[in-house]
Structure formats: C-alpha cells, structure tokens
Amino acid sequence: MTATARETVLGRVRDALALSDGPEVTVPRGYRTGRSLPDEERLALFVDRLVDYRAQVRTCTAATASTVLAEVLHAHGARKIGVPPGLDPTWLAGYDGETVTDSADVPAPSLDALDGVVTASAVSCAETGTIFLDGAAANQGRRALTLVPDLHVCVVELSSVRTGVPEALAQLTPEHPITLISGPSATSDIELERVEGVHGPRTLAVVIRTDR
Amino acid sequence: MSSPTGPATQGTFLGMPAVPPRSPYGTGHLRGERSFPRAAHDELGNGQLRRNLGKATHSIRAKRLAVTGELPDWEQLRDTGSAIKTDTMNRLPELLEQLERKVTERGGTVHWARDGVEANEIVTRLVRETGSDEVLKVKSMATQEIGLNEHLATQGIAALETDLAELIVQLADDRPSHILVPAIHRNREEIREIFLRHIPGVDPALDSDPARLAAAARAFLREKFMTTKVAVSGANFGIAETGTLAVVESEGNGRMCLTLPETLITVMGIEKVLPRFQDLEVFLQLLPRSSTGERMNPYTSLWTGVTPGDGPQEFHLVLLDNGRTAALADRIGRAALHCIRCSACLNVCPVYERTGGHAYGSTYPGPIGAVLTPQLAGMHGAKGDPNSSLPYASSLCGACFDACPVKIDIPSLLVELRHQHTEQSGTTAEKLAMKAAAAVMKRPGLFTAAQKAAGLGRVPAGRDGTLSRLPPPLNGWSDSRDTPAPPQQTFRSWFASAEGAAAMRAAAEEGARHTDDAPQEES
Numbered sequence: 001m002t003a004t005a006r007e008t009v010l011g012r013v014r015d016a017l018a019l020s021d022g023p024e025v026t027v028p029r030g031y032r033t034g035r036s037l038p039d040e041e042r043l044a045l046f047v048d049r050l051v052d053y054r055a056q057v058r059t060c061t062a063a064t065a066s067t068v069l070a071e072v073l074h075a076h077g078a079r080k081i082g083v084p085p086g087l088d089p090t091w092l093a094g095y096d097g098e099t100v101t102d103s104a105d106v107p108a109p110s111l112d113a114l115d116g117v118v119t120a121s122a123v124s125c126a127e128t129g130t131i132f133l134d135g136a137a138a139n140q141g142r143r144a145l146t147l148v149p150d151l152h153v154c155v156v157e158l159s160s161v162r163t164g165v166p167e168a169l170a171q172l173t174p175e176h177p178i179t180l181i182s183g184p185s186a187t188s189d190i191e192l193e194r195v196e197g198v199h200g201p202r203t204l205a206v207v208i209r210t211d212r
Numbered sequence: 213m214s215s216p217t218g219p220a221t222q223g224t225f226l227g228m229p230a231v232p233p234r235s236p237y238g239t240g241h242l243r244g245e246r247s248f249p250r251a252a253h254d255e256l257g258n259g260q261l262r263r264n265l266g267k268a269t270h271s272i273r274a275k276r277l278a279v280t281g282e283l284p285d286w287e288q289l290r291d292t293g294s295a296i297k298t299d300t301m302n303r304l305p306e307l308l309e310q311l312e313r314k315v316t317e318r319g320g321t322v323h324w325a326r327d328g329v330e331a332n333e334i335v336t337r338l339v340r341e342t343g344s345d346e347v348l349k350v351k352s353m354a355t356q357e358i359g360l361n362e363h364l365a366t367q368g369i370a371a372l373e374t375d376l377a378e379l380i381v382q383l384a385d386d387r388p389s390h391i392l393v394p395a396i397h398r399n400r401e402e403i404r405e406i407f408l409r410h411i412p413g414v415d416p417a418l419d420s421d422p423a424r425l426a427a428a429a430r431a432f433l434r435e436k437f438m439t440t441k442v443a444v445s446g447a448n449f450g451i452a453e454t455g456t457l458a459v460v461e462s463e464g465n466g467r468m469c470l471t472l473p474e475t476l477i478t479v480m481g482i483e484k485v486l487p488r489f490q491d492l493e494v495f496l497q498l499l500p501r502s503s504t505g506e507r508m509n510p511y512t513s514l515w516t517g518v519t520p521g522d523g524p525q526e527f528h529l530v531l532l533d534n535g536r537t538a539a540l541a542d543r544i545g546r547a548a549l550h551c552i553r554c555s556a557c558l559n560v561c562p563v564y565e566r567t568g569g570h571a572y573g574s575t576y577p578g579p580i581g582a583v584l585t586p587q588l589a590g591m592h593g594a595k596g597d598p599n600s601s602l603p604y605a606s607s608l609c610g611a612c613f614d615a616c617p618v619k620i621d622i623p624s625l626l627v628e629l630r631h632q633h634t635e636q637s638g639t640t641a642e643k644l645a646m647k648a649a650a651a652v653m654k655r656p657g658l659f660t661a662a663q664k665a666a667g668l669g670r671v672p673a674g675r676d677g678t679l680s681r682l683p684p685p686l687n688g689w690s691d692s693r694d695t696p697a698p699p700q701q702t703f704r705s706w707f708a709s710a711e712g713a714a715a716m717r718a719a720a721e722e723g724a725r726h727t728d729d730a731p732q733e734e735s
Binding site (some may be wrong): 021027107193201 | 233260299423439451463470494496497506512513537538539
C-alpha cells in the first residue's frame with residue numbers, strides 16, 4: 001500500500017521539523033489595538049482616506065438619507081438599480097427610478113443590466129478607508145450584487161466605523177463571505193499609471209450616516 | 213520517554229535515532245536556462261527595460277516609505293508578522309490538518325500535492341469533472357511556479373489569465389518579470405500592439421492611453437467572467453482556525469473569479485497557512501503597504517468553504533509542497549518560507565532594478581527569489597546549475613532585509629547558500645587558491661617572496677593601473693571586475709625602508725603630542 005499524498009506531505013513536514021527545529025517563539029502583540037477616536041476625528045480620517053482612493057463621499061442623517069441617496073443616484077444617471085432583499089426601504093423613498101430586489105436565483109449576467117446597486121455595510125476602517133461587506137447580511141446581499149454593476153452606492157453608519165484594522169476585523173464573523181473594499185477597482189499595471197475601474201464597479205459612492 | 217533500562221530497549225541497542233530523509237525538490241518554473249550573470253548581461257543591454265524598471269521600482273519605493281512611515285507601530289507589526297510565521301512553521305503539521313478539517317466542515321474538498329506535477333494532474337482532473345475545457349485564472353505565484361497553464365494546454369484545457377498584467381504577458385507569450393506588476397517590462401505602445409494583435413474583436417482604433425487599454429481588457433474579460441464555469445486561484449492566506457481563505461487584489465478580476473463561476477479551485481503553498489483569523493489584522497496591514505504602497509488594496513475577498521446561494525457551490529483547495537518541505541528542513545534557509553510575496557525586496561534591490569526579473573530564470577525573482585528558488589529546486593540539478601549562481605546575484609547591501617515586512621534576513625540567507633554551494637561544489641580553482649594562500653601566509657618567508665612575485669603583475673596592467681583580464685583559472689573573477697595591479701612595493705618592504713622609518717617616527721611624535729593634551733586615564 002503506497003502512502004497517500006496527504007501522508008507523504010505531512011510526513012515530510014514532520015521530518016523537516018525533526019531535522020531543523022525552529023526557535024520557540026511567543027508572538028508579541030506590541031502593535032496598536034483597541035483604539036477609538038471621537039466621532040468627528042473618525043469621520044474626518046475616514047473621509048480623507050476614501051477621497052484619497054477617489055471614492056465619492058456624501059454625509060447624511062436619518063432625516064436626509066433618502067434625499068441624499070436619490071441625489072447620488074440621479075447624479076450618475078442610474079435609472080434601474082439593484083438592492084439586496086433586506087435593504088431599509090425608507091432609504092429609497094426619494095428615488096423615482098426602477099428598483100430590482102436581488103435574490104440568489106437571479107443569474108449573475110443579468111446584474112450587468114443594472115445601472116447601479118445600493119447596499120448597507122457591516123463595518124469600516126477609518127485609517128485605511130476600507131468598507132467591509134458581509135455577504136451573509138440581508139442588507140448587503142450576495143457578493144455578485146456589489147461586483148457586476150458599474151456603480152456601487154454604499155451606506156455606512158458612522159457608528160460602525162472603527163479606527164484601525166484590528167478594531168474593524170474584530171467585528172466580523174469569519175465564516176461569512178466577506179469583501180473588503182477600499183475605493184473603486186483600480187490597476188497600475190500599465191507603466192504604473194493608476195487607472196480606476198477595471199472589472200469591479202468603476203464608481204464607488206459612499207454615503208455616511210452620521211447621527212446614529 | 214522510556215528509561216535506558218525500560219522494556220523498549222531491553223536486549224537491543226537502538227543507537228542514535230535515524231536521520232529523517234530530506235524531501236525532494238520542487239518541479240516547474242524554478243530554474244532558468246542560463247546562469248544569472250549571463251542572463252543579466254543580455255537584459256542589461258535592454259534600455260527600455262531599464263527605464264521602465266527604474267521608474268517603477270523608484271515610484272513604488274517612495275509610496276511604500278510614505279505609507280509605512282505613517283504607522284508609528286510599523287516595527288511592532290513587522291516583529292509580530294515575523295513571529296507568527298516562525299510559530300506557523302513550528303506547528304505546520306497541526307495547522308495544515310486543522311485547515312483541512314475546517315475547509316471540509318464548510319463544504320470544501322482538500323487535496324494534497326507532493327509536487328507541481330501532481331498538483332497539475334489534480335487540477336486537470338477537477339476541471340475535467342466539471343465538463344469544461346476552459347478556466348479563468350486569478351494571478352497566482354503558486355500556479356505560475358508549477359506551470360499550470362502550460363500543463364492544462366497540453367490536456368486541451370484553455371486557461372485565461374484575468375489580471376491585466378498577466379493577461380498582457382499571456383497574450384504576448386511572454387514571461388512575468390515582477391511579482392506585483394508582471395508586465396512592467398512592457399510600455400503602453402507595446403501593450404497596444406499586443407491587444408490589437410491578440411484580443412478578438414478589439415476596436416482597431418484603440419490608442420495607447422492606459423485607461424482605454426484597461427477598458428479594452430474589461431470588455432474582453434467581462435463576457436468570460438459571465439460564462440466560464442471554472443476558476444483557478446492562489447491564496448494569500450489560509451486560516452487554520454476557521455478554514456477561511458484570503459485573496460488580496462486591486463482590479464476586481466479576483467472577486468469575479470471567486471464569485472461568479474460554479475467551481476473554484478484554489479492552489480495554495482503549504483507555507484501560506486496562518487494560525488488565527490486575528491492574524492489577518494497584522495498581515496492586512498503589512499502586505500498592502502509593503503506591496504503596492506497603499507494603505508489598503510482596493511479589494512480583499514475572504515471565503516470559507518461553500519456558502520449556499522453565494523459564489524461557487526463547488527470548492528477545492530489544493531495544498532502544495534513542491535520543495536517547500538525541502539526548504540523547511542534547512543535551519544537557516546527555512547526563513548525564506550515566511551515570504552508573503554509583497555515584492556518590496558525587488559523594488560529596493562540595486563541588482564533587480566538593473567537586471568529585471570527574467571535574469572533570475574525562476575517564477576520568483578529578486579532578492580527573495582535568489583534565496584527561495586535554490587531552496588525549492590536545489591542548486592545542483594546539473595553541472596553548472598543556473599540556480600547555483602542566484603545566491604551571488606547580490607551585493608549584500610541589506611536593503612531587502614530593511615524592507616521585508618516579515619523581517620526575512622535575506623543577506624544572511626544568501627551568505628549561507630553561498631557557503632552551502634562552495635561546500636558542495638568539490639574542488640574548484642577558488643578552493644585551491646585559498647588553500648595555497650593559507651599555506652603561504654603561515655610562512656613569513658614564503659609570504660614575502662610571494663608578494664615580491666606579485667609585483668611583477670604590474671607588467672601586464674594598463675595605464676589605468678588595472679588588470680581587466682586575468683589568466684585562467686582567475687578569469688572567472690575578472691569576467692565582471694577589474695583587478696587593481698599589485699603595488700610596486702609591499703607594505704613590509706616600505707616599512708623596512710628609510711622612508712617608512714621616517715614616517716613612523718613622525719606618527720609617533722604626533723601621537724605623543726595628542727596624549728599630552730588628552731585627559732589622564734585613571735589607573
């Protein structure tokens with residue numbers, strides 16, 4: 001009976017460790033964790049980083065959310081948008097275009113016919129300008145929904161914006177499909193010149209709700 | 213542990229435990245056809261390449277310094293990254309088994325591959341089982357290393373690269389020259405030519421503006437993303453604790469391939485496993501800042517097995533050895549396995565900056581390639597193995613060590629590999645010369661005579677006092693260096709002369725004056 005590849009590879013790893021035992025280590029955790037900043041500073045930092053990566057940024061309150069979202073969608077000429085099944089319907093109260101509620105059995109290519117998509121978000125990191133989408137959350141939807149359309153309008157609650165990467169990652173459920181987004185899709189592959197918009201949405205518009 | 217008189221040893225002398233066998237080396241694109249100096253010689257003649265590389269490496273370098281300088285805890289992050297990697301290697305068997313268990317629990321299937329040949333066969337079989345004869349590729353060093361695309365082609369399966377630079381390289385039937393920006397040796401005019409020639413149905417009026425070139429690739433690939441049933445990716449990290457895999461990217465081609473096809477096959481080197489989900493908080497700070505010089509790359513995807521209703525419903529993880537266990541067995545060299553493929557060492561290397569990636573002959577170029585490639589694939593595969601020249605492709609300046617986000621001491625690894633190379637090389641002219649020098653230096657009379665004889669070496673020196681070509685067996689040295697002509701007079705003969713004696717007296721008087729001024733030492 002010959003050994004399986006699994007047995008062979010694991011056997012080789014154990015043999016290698018027997019030949020050369022690495023130094024025992026205790027992992028130091030001297031880097032910054034558990035940071036928090038007041039709302040205004042966190043907002044300013046987050047906006048600065050989003051703008052640096054050429055995302056478009058608007059702020060709103062609960063009272064103005066539907067107006068601001070309608071303005072953003074209108075500004076991009078979005079007449080037909082997709083939404084995840086659990087999106088707060090009051091957000092689109094001011095939008096007069098067509099709204100398509102997404103579901104798992106809508107074939108991905110048909111998402112290409114949408115002008116844009118509006119979703120919520122799970123958590124964000126101010127220091128890097130990163131938005132985390134949780135694919136298992138009903139107000140964020142499956143991953144294809146925020147990927148195929150050319151415009152992604154993402155609503156971020158300021159209360160969900162954390163200061164640094166460790167604080168933001170700690171809010172996630174690891175087993176869910178998670179997408180980290182920092183600005184629109186980009187490439188620097190041609191002579192290192194940055195081009196926004198390759199395969200993902202070419203426009204990322206972030207609407208930050210500041211009053212909750 | 214049993215005592216020496218215990219039942220296990222009764223009546224039998226077991227002696228020393230047997231030394232485990234060394235693992236075999238890896239297969240695939242891990243060896244060039246020519247030695248580094250010969251390949252570099254030709255690359256250096258390419259002015260276009262040197263201009264592109266100079267611009268690219270300098271601009272990424274500046275961005276990296278700016279964003280790493282922003283973090284007051286950058287050094288602490290590096291220390292943690294380095295320690296996590298050391299800890300991971302120490303616990304590799306249990307972590308791999310844990311990763312396998314978690315991925316399986318979440319609906320994925322785990323495969324193990326002893327080498328590149330076996331990994332290629334596994335992927336081919338998995339693609340065949342889907343009934344598809346085409347696959348989309350996410351930029352991946354591991355599949356590049358094992359030559360997956362070429363293998364699939366021989367099996368009648370077309371693999372299409374979806375990263376813009378990889379696509380450019382693939383369409384031009386070229387080789388990548390940089391880990392992060394593989395088409396950096398091409399300029400926009402060349403890329404336009406490549407697209408016009410190879411992309412079906414491309415607008416013949418396409419110009420060389422990077423935005424329009426990127427748009428042409430978007431249009432070409434979009435249809436493929438929507439219709440192709442199978443994708444093959446690599447992985448930046450695999451989390452043992454949760455079974456979560458991570459792909460870090462910029463363009464969105466990764467998200468497309470990880471989300472839209474029905475089947476996803478991920479090929480991951482066994483050294484890419486990380487113990488905890490929390491460890492991502494370190495590596496998601498270290499990697500983008502070191503790699504593209506961004507605070508965060510545009511897109512990172514995390515997925516765990518299969519999620520009903522979202523993404524591929526069939527997920528396979530291929531865990532690849534291919535020489536990694538051979539490297540792991542080396543007490544010093546194993547640190548090269550800590551590499552997270554950021555390419556910061558390439559961008560700061562004075563050698564890479566001038567020669568480019570092709571001269572290294574391997575999927576892994578630059579300083580990390582010079583230590584990783586010989587360990588994955590060996591240095592003595594044949595007489596004059598090109599890999600044996602890689603540890604010498606460095607001035608040992610140490611810039612790579614400073615730039616490495618997980619603190620791999622590349623200069624020390626290079627020196628160790630040079631040592632291993634000379635140890636294994638048998639008798640060479642250099643070894644004989646060193647032996648002769650040692651014998652002569654032990655005997656002062658012989659040493660003086662030898663130095664006098666060396667003075668005769670001035671005769672063939674040119675006007676500039678250098679010898680540009682030494683006779684064999686020293687010509688290996690003089691191929692790439694000028695040798696200063698030996699001085700007219702040795703130090704010893706100068707010291708014994710009237711001139712030398714006068715100079716020494718003057719120095720002694722000078723020294724005495726200074727000692728008088730200096731504060732008196734306590735006795």
